[in-house]
Amino acid sequence: MTDKSDTFLEYRSLLFSIAYNMLGSVDAAEDLVQDTYLKWVDCQETEVKFIKSYLVKTITHLSINYLNSARIRRESYVGIWLPEPLQQYDGRKSSAGIESWHALSIGILILLEKLTPQERAIFLLKEVFAYDYFELASLFDKSEQHCRQLFKRAKDNLGRDTRRFEVDLKVHEKVLNNFLQAITEGHMDELIELLKQDITLYADGGGSVLHANGKKFTAALKPIHGREHVGRLLQTVILKMRRFVPAFTQRVIMANGLPSILTSSGKRALSLISIEPEGNRIKNIYLQTNPDKLHSFRNI
DSSP: OHHHHHHHHHHHHHHHHHHHHHHSOHHHHHHHHHHHHHHHHHSOGGGOSOHHHHHHHHHHHHHHHHHHHHHHHHTTOSSOOOOOOOBOOOTTSTTTTGGGSOOOOHHHHHHGGGSOHHHHHHHHHHHTSOOOHHHHHHHHTSOHHHHHHHHHHHHHHHGGGGGGGOOOHHHHHHHHHHHHHHHHHTOHHHHHHHEEEEEEEEEEOTTOOEEETTEEEOOOSSOEESHHHHHHHHHHHHHHHHHHSTTEEEEEEEETTEEEEEEEETTEEEEEEEEEEETTEEEEEEEEOOGGGSGGGTTO
């Protein structure tokens, strides 16, 4: 049993990364990693020719099945659904090693929602994890030609949005810091200037309500469009939170491989702002306020 566990640990971070990028949920990804481990423990090693392929195939198909059922559950979700952000792990945590694999940004994870679960799996394994068509054919029990067709269909469905996979980290960090400075100092003109004319803000509150000194804060149930609307909403909400939320702080942290803004009340995480720049301006803002999706950020 120990040998099997040690072998599994060699691939655990890869398996978690595949599941997370498929599902957009940390807890669900960890559950599927555990399910994969149990299947590995129960299988006969003599029946497994290539261990890595067996484990990747197992978690990929578990992820596809999960997504097929998740689409039904999301129909009853309150408001806008956004992926659960992934905090950068440190070496003391059980998920150490995830940083050696690629966690896609919130914007890209949302983009991948356009794809069917199978298209998403093939696209991720080919584009992010560098699997070739021969390996994909083995993982999906399909011909190489069929895998090529599925990958092409995925790219066609994403269209020109595939350019969003290219991120300039320095530009991203500069735009984010300018954005934080503008909302912190209340410079409305500077904030508006940072936003593209057709910017959209997506907020995921999961139906939760934040109560602070007699005031209520809830996430918008629909996307907010346009620089004037988004700018004024941000200024109004941040000013209100600074006034009524105790021990209010905002700081830049790393989440999903990119700088993001964490808003807290003491050690309690209230929101995480992720941005998607286009040039030197912000095209999309993703605001996560669902407490169930911020629990891992409480003690950072």
